[in-house]
Amino acid sequence: xxxxxxxxxxxxxxxxxxxxxxxxxxLAEYFPPGKKVFGKITQTISKLVGxxxxxxxxxxxxxxxxxxxxxxxxxxxxKDKNIDMDKDKDKGRDRNGRRSFSSSRNSSVEGVVKKADxxxxxxxxxxxxxxxxxxxxxxxxxxxxxxVEVKILRKSKFNSVxxxxxxxxxxxxxxxxxxxxxxxxxxxxxxxxxxxxxxxSLKEDxxxxxxxxxxISARSLKARTIEEVxxxxxxxxxxxxxxxxxxxxxxxxxxxxxxxxxxEILARIDKTQITTFTIDGEDAKDxxxxxxxxxxxxxxxLLVHIADVSHYVRTGSSIDKEALxxxxxxxxxxxxxxxxxxxxxxxxxxxxxNVNRNAFxxxxxxxxxxxxxxxxxxxxxxxxxxxxxxxxxxxxxxxxLQDPLHQELQTCFELFKVLEKRKIKLGAIDFDLPEAxxxxxxxxxxxxxxxxxxxxxxxxxEEMMIITNETVAKFCxxxxxxxxxxxxxxxxxxxxxxxxxxxxxxxxxxxxxxLKEPKTYQTLLxxxxxxxxxxxxxxxxRSMQQxxxxxxxxSHFGLARDYYCHFTSPIRRYPDLIVHRQLxxxxxxxxxxxxxxxxxxxxxxxxxxxxxxLKNINATGKNNSQSExxxxxxxxxxxxxxxxxxxxDKLGTTYDTIVNGFHSxxxxxxxxxxxxxxxxxxxxxxxxxxxxxxxxxxHNRSHGDLKSLxxxxxxxxxxxxxxxxxNTIDFKLAxxx
Numbered sequence: 001x002x003x004x005x006x007x008x009x010x011x012x013x014x015x016x017x018x019x020x021x022x023x024x025x026x027l028a029e030y031f032p033p034g035k036k037v038f039g040k041i042t043q044t045i046s047k048l049v050g051x052x053x054x055x056x057x058x059x060x061x062x063x064x065x066x067x068x069x070x071x072x073x074x075x076x077x078x079k080d081k082n083i084d085m086d087k088d089k090d091k092g093r094d095r096n097g098r099r100s101f102s103s104s105r106n107s108s109v110e111g112v113v114k115k116a117d118x119x120x121x122x123x124x125x126x127x128x129x130x131x132x133x134x135x136x137x138x139x140x141x142x143x144x145x146x147x148v149e150v151k152i153l154r155k156s157k158f159n160s161v162x163x164x165x166x167x168x169x170x171x172x173x174x175x176x177x178x179x180x181x182x183x184x185x186x187x188x189x190x191x192x193x194x195x196x197x198x199x200x201s202l203k204e205d206x207x208x209x210x211x212x213x214x215x216i217s218a219r220s221l222k223a224r225t226i227e228e229v230x231x232x233x234x235x236x237x238x239x240x241x242x243x244x245x246x247x248x249x250x251x252x253x254x255x256x257x258x259x260x261x262x263x264e265i266l267a268r269i270d271k272t273q274i275t276t277f278t279i280d281g282e283d284a285k286d287x288x289x290x291x292x293x294x295x296x297x298x299x300x301x302l303l304v305h306i307a308d309v310s311h312y313v314r315t316g317s318s319i320d321k322e323a324l325x326x327x328x329x330x331x332x333x334x335x336x337x338x339x340x341x342x343x344x345x346x347x348x349x350x351x352x353x354n355v356n357r358n359a360f361x362x363x364x365x366x367x368x369x370x371x372x373x374x375x376x377x378x379x380x381x382x383x384x385x386x387x388x389x390x391x392x393x394x395x396x397x398x399x400x401l402q403d404p405l406h407q408e409l410q411t412c413f414e415l416f417k418v419l420e421k422r423k424i425k426l427g428a429i430d431f432d433l434p435e436a437x438x439x440x441x442x443x444x445x446x447x448x449x450x451x452x453x454x455x456x457x458x459x460x461x462e463e464m465m466i467i468t469n470e471t472v473a474k475f476c477x478x479x480x481x482x483x484x485x486x487x488x489x490x491x492x493x494x495x496x497x498x499x500x501x502x503x504x505x506x507x508x509x510x511x512x513x514x515l516k517e518p519k520t521y522q523t524l525l526x527x528x529x530x531x532x533x534x535x536x537x538x539x540x541x542r543s544m545q546q547x548x549x550x551x552x553x554x555s556h557f558g559l560a561r562d563y564y565c566h567f568t569s570p571i572r573r574y575p576d577l578i579v580h581r582q583l584x585x586x587x588x589x590x591x592x593x594x595x596x597x598x599x600x601x602x603x604x605x606x607x608x609x610x611x612x613x614l615k616n617i618n619a620t621g622k623n624n625s626q627s628e629x630x631x632x633x634x635x636x637x638x639x640x641x642x643x644x645x646x647x648x649d650k651l652g653t654t655y656d657t658i659v660n661g662f663h664s665x666x667x668x669x670x671x672x673x674x675x676x677x678x679x680x681x682x683x684x685x686x687x688x689x690x691x692x693x694x695x696x697x698x699h700n701r702s703h704g705d706l707k708s709l710x711x712x713x714x715x716x717x718x719x720x721x722x723x724x725x726x727n728t729i730d731f732k733l734a735x736x737x
Contacts, residue, residue, distance in 0.1 A: 006040060006041070006044050007044055007048065009030070009031075010027065010041075010044060010045065010048070010054075011063060013027065013030050013136065014027075014054065014061060014062065014063035021060030021061055021062040022060055022061055023059055023060050023061070024041070024042065024045065024061070024683070025665055025666070025681045025683065027041060027045070027061065028041055028664075028665055029119055030119075030120075030135065030136045031135065032135060038664060038665060045061060049061075107151060107152045108149050108150060108151045108152070108165060109125050109126070109127070109132075109149070109150055109152065109162075110125075110126045110127075110147065110148070110149055110150070110168065111123040111124050111125045111126050111132060111147075111148060111150055112124050112126060112145065112146070112147055112148075113142045113143065113144050113145060113146045113148060114131075114144065114244075114630075115144065115633070116142055116143050116144050116191065117189050117726065119136065120133060120134050120135045120136045121133075121134040121136075121142050121164070122134075123148060123150055123162070123164075124626075126147075129622060129623070129626065130160060131159060131160070132150055132152070132159075132160045132161070132162045133159060133160070133161050133162070134150065134161070134162055134163055134164055135161070135163075136191075141167070141191050141192055141218055142164055142167055142191070143170070143173075143190060143191065143212070143221065144173070144243050144244070145170070145171035145173050145245060146167050146168075146169070146170050146171070147167075147168040147169040147170075147171075148164045148166065148167050148168060149164070149165050149166040149167075149168060150162040150163065150164055150165065151163055151165050167216050169214065170212060170213075170214045170215075170216050171212075171214075171245075172211055172212055172213065172214060173211070173212050173242055173243070173245075174209055174210065174211050174212075174226065174242045175187070175188065175190075175209075175210050175211075175212070175223075175239060175242070176207055176208070176209060176210070176229065176235050176238070176239060177194065177196075177207070177208055177210050178204075178205055178206055178207050178208060179199070179202045179203070179204055179205070179206075180204065180205060181204075182199075184196055184199075186725070187235055187236075187239060187724075187725070188239055188243070188725060189725050189726050190221055192217075192218075192219065192220050192221050193219075193220045193221070194210070194220065194221045194223055195217075195220040195221065195222050195223065196210065196223055196224065196225060197222070197223070197224050197225075198224065198225055201225075202225065203228070206228055206229075207228070207229040207235075208225050208226070208227065208228050208229060209225075209226045209227050209228075209229055210223045210224065210225055210226060211223060211224055211226050232442060232443050232444070233444060234332075234334070234335070234440070234443075234444030235444060236444065236638055236641045236642065237332055237335060237444070237638065240634050240637060240638055240641075241330075241337065241634075244630055244633070244634055246326075246330065246337060246634070247325075247326075248337055250322060250341050251318065251322065253318045254318045254319050254322045254341060255341055255343070257317060257318050257319050258312070258319055258340070258341040258343045258344050258348075259343060260312075262311060262312060262314060264311070265584065265588060266379050266584060266587060266588060266594075267379070267594060268358065268378075268379045268380055268381045269361070269378050269379070269380045269381070269594055269595060270380070270381050271292070271303070271305070271359075271361065271380045271381060271382045272356060272381055272382060272383040274292050274303070275292055275385055275405065275408060276290050276291070276292045276303075276305060276382050276383065276384045276385055277290060277291065277292075277353075277384060277385055277386040277387070277388055277405060277408070278290045278291075278351055278353070278384055278386075278387050278388065279291075279388045279389070279390060279393050279457060279460070279461050280387070280388075280389065280390070281389065281390060282389050282390075282391065285336075285345075285346045285350065286329075286336075286338070286345045286346055286349075286350050286571045286572060287307070287350045287351040287352060287384075287387070288306060288307050288351070288568060288569045288570065288571050288572065289304060289305065289306055289307070289351070289461075289465065289568050289569070290304075290305040290351045290359070290382060290384050291303065291304055291305065291412070291461075291464060292305070293408055293411050293412055293415065294408075294411065295411055295414075296365070298367070298368040299365055299366060299367050299368065299373065300365070300366045300411065300414070300415045300418070301363070301364070301365055301366075302363070302364050302366055302415065302464065302467075303361055303362070303363045303364075304361065304362045304363075304364075304464060304465070304468040304568070305351065305359040305360075305361045305380060305382045306359060306360045306361070306362070306468075306567065306568050306569075306570065306576075306580075307349045307350065307351055307357070307358075307359060307360075307570060307571055308349070308357075308358040308359050308360045308379060308380075308570075308580065309340070309344070309349050309570035309571055309576075309577050309580065310360070310570070310577055310580040310581045310584060311358045311379075312344055312348060312349060313340065313344070313577060315581060319340065319341070319344070323339050323340055323574055323577070324574055324620075324623075326339045326574075326627065327339065327573075327574050327623065327624045327626075327627025327628065327631075328572060328573055328574065328624075328627050328628050328631045329345070329571075329572035329573075329631075330631045330634055330635065331635060332635070332638060333437075333438045333439075333440045334440050338571075338572070339571070339572055339573070339574065340571060344571075345571050345572075349570075349571050350571070351382065351384050352384065352387070353384045353385065353386055353387045354383065354384070354385075355383065355384075356381055356382070356383050357381070357382055357383070357384070358379070358380075358381060359379070359380045359381070359382045360377070360378075360379055360380070360580055360583070361376075361377070361378055361379075361380040361382075362375065362376075362377050362468045362471060362472060362567070363375065363376045363377075363378075363595065364467070364468070364471060364599070366415065366418070366419075366467070368418060369418070369422070370418045370419050370421065370422035370467075372467065372471055372599045373599070373600070374597060374599055374600055375471050375475075375597070375598050375599030375600075376595035376596060376597055376598060377472065377475070377583060377595070377596065377598050378587075378594040378595040378596065379584070379594075385405075386405060388409075390455055390457040390458055390461075391455075391457075393409055393457035393460070394455045394456060394457040396409050397409060397410070397413055397456060397457065412460050412464075413456065413460065415460075415463075415464070416456070416459060416460040416463050416464075419463040419464075419466075419467060420459070420463060423463070423466075423559075423560075424522070426518075426519075426560040426561070427517065427518045427519025427520075427522050427560045428518060428522070428558065428559050428560040428561075429518055429521045429522050429525070429540070429558050429559075429560075430522070430525075431537050431538075431540070431541050432454055432537070433454075433534075433537050433538065433541075434451040434452060434453050434454070434534075434675075435451070435452045435454075435675075436449050436450075436451060436452075436639070436674070436675035437449070437450050437451070437452045438639065438642055440642070445645070446642040446643070446645060446646040449643070449646065449674045449675065449676070451673070451675065465568045466559060466561075468567060468568055469486070469564055469565055469566060469567050469568060470559075470561050470563055470564055471598070471599055472565060472567040472579065472583075472598075473485055473486075473554050473561075473563040473564050473565035473567075474554075474562075474563035474599070475598040475599065476554075476565065476579070476582070476583075477554050477563055479586065479598075479609060479611075480609075480611055481582050481583065481586050481611060481612065482551055482582065482611070482612070482613070482614045482617055483551065483565055483578060483579045483582050483614075483617075484549040484550065484551060484565065484566075484575040484578050484579070484617065484620070484621045484624065485549070485550060485551065485552075485553060485554040485563075485564060485565045486547055486548075486549060486556060486564050486565055486566050486575070487547060487548060487549070487550050487552070487553040487554065487555060487556065487564075488544070488545070488547040488555070488556040488557045488558050488559070488564075489545045489547075489553075489557060490516050490545070490557050491515065491516075491543055491544050491545055491557070492545060493515070495542075495543040495544075495545075496515040496543060497515070498543065498693070498696060499539060499540060499543040500513075500515065501694060501695050501696045502536070502539060502696035502710075502711045503524055503528070503536070504695070505695050505696055505697050505710045505711065506528075506532055506536070506710055506711055506712050508524060508527055508528050508529075508532070508536075509527045510524070518557055518558060518559075518560040519560070521540055524536075524540070525537060525540060531712070532711075532712040534658075534672060535658055535659075535660050535670075535711055535712045536711065536712070538660070539660070539661075539711065544557070544558060545557075546625075546629070548621065548622075548625040549566075549575050549620075549621035549622075549624050549625050550618055550621045551614075551617045551618055551621065552618065565579055566579065567579045567580070573624075573628075574624050574627075575621070575624050578614070578620070582612055582614060585612035586609070586610075586611070586612055589610035589611075589612060590609050590610050637727075640727045641724075641727050643674075643676050643677075643727075643729075644722055644723070644724050644727040644728070644729060645724050646676075647676060647678075647719060647722050647729055648722040648724050650719055650722075651719055651720070651721070651722065652718060652719065653718070653719050654716060654717070654718050654719075654734050655671045655716070655717055655718075655719065655731075656671070656672075656714060656715075656716055657669035657670060657671050657672075657678075657714070657715050657716075657717050657731070658670055658672060658712055658713065658714050658715070659709055659710065659711055659712060659713045659715065660677065660711065660712075661677075661711075662691050662693075662696065662697075662698060663679070663691070664691050665681055665682055665683075665691075666679055666680055666681040666682050666683075666684075667679075667680050667682075667698060667709055668680075669715060669717060669731060676729065677729070678717075678719070678728075678729035678730060678731045679728065679729065679730050679731065680715070680717060680730070680731045680732070680733065681730070682698070684720075684731075684732045684733055685700070685704065685706060685733055686700075686703060686704035686705075686706070686733075687700035687701070687702045687703055687704030687706070688700065688701045688702040689701075696710070696711060697709065697710045698710075715733070716733075716734040717731035717732065717733055717734055718731065718732050718733075718734050719731060720732040
């Protein structure tokens, strides 16, 4: 980056951040990471301070408003409704005479801002749906939902980097704010100050619901007040659903159609007389799956009954179109935003006890070596005898509770041990991580965090669903039925090598390994000392590529399976619904008798099969993958917000932490008992610190008792700062270290 461009970017960032100022570490976060870039930033800041152009107060840098009699302003006129930084191409300046950020539009695209914070923007190309990263120094004024024009600066197979050259349109979106000492304070981060058109009528320190206007300005975000907030609510849920444009209500047509009882298109096999039960969480309402099980000699007969959503949600119906838009359900601790109307998700489709329900059954005969000897798939009618919770099943298995279905649950446990043995033999990776459970009160406040260990009861259902999904996927591939598979690619070489370096630095035995084999990761985690596993398991998980939906590849690296799809959760996942429909169409078109054998199925009949079509299947898979990632982002951001709020009144508290990540300018630390992560800048640690990416370690090149840091190292720190707008947590080193 050229010096003049760096100076300009620093001016621009400090100009937009107004009175609060930024530390050197915060300024560095606006730029791509790297020691060279940070060194240039440090040099440039020192030069500008020496020239009297920037001042430093309490460790934060501020822009001195006037330089040589001119106001520092790199923004276009606020009168321009459509901000365009590239009008006067010949002179390389915009219409106000200032230098443009772009000299050409030949490689520009339009897209929608899907994520925006002080680390930059993530934009979704309107035509290709590809993601584009925009660093904040190129134009830090876009907000989520904006339609923007982006010039592509760099493009690779996996991602693109660009800069915003114009904001074309701003969607009206809502946010919460209050007036404090005459200033508007929003609950979430925005790149500019908010200008409310009726400021004088607002009460001090009261929450209001506001709405942004399509009145684009580079100086402020124009908004209006809708109403004062007078009722209890979880502000974070409302804000996140608004931020990500998630619709919570269903259209009237969808609600009306959800009450209809469609005609059957296939005959059902009656399974209402066999013992059937569900095992779910304490608060679950949408029961996707139920099981029936028995022993036949040394083999197990397992029937996995899945809610037959395809019976109620027909292709092209109003419910189907809405479900496709949503793609997945979104889960919060005390609320669900469902993919389907509650009349379906919690009632007609849910496999509740003591009522007849339509299901799609995968019946398997599994050997004592976990081989599926035979399998059948067919529409069924079931009646669940019992609704178990995971805790109840665990207590029964531990013989703390007596239950009439004890024998069936014991058989489930025996099958689980068989399936687990095969999983280990295949090399499947088991991330047996404790989860942080957030305890939210009626006001939406996080009051406590507890760690939930995965119980055997969880693992039983998990393994049963995996072998069901594998069996269905294998049949679809062999019979050439077009469906969306759940493909998990081999990890990228760079991430795999970085992970390997971290293992080596921690002293984990590595030996000769093949990073393209899942068994390698299983072995590495097995060799990891117990005290380091809480760190290295999430690290190994982060090194993996994201799984996605496609018709092109049925393999799943993490599960070490050649065939895998999602079949078992159609109430909350659209790809599962596609698999159900395609199987039904296959059975219908080929006029097959039930139950049809699908494992060890007769290949000689393959030539007689009529294969159902599925148009734009990979485009649908891509859209569903994006819906899933959006849901994950929302759920993660919610947790991050709540944890920052939870820690905000604990400043000055000392915590025992462990190193769980590195940045060029510091380390990330985790408080294990809370699963709360924060940042410790190198400048807060005595000495001169550098980060070595090749070994995933940091080293002190000068004075100080602490000489190096690696993953899993323990540090005693003090909670120094919590920003509940940006949801960041900063530590400083405790004096004992």
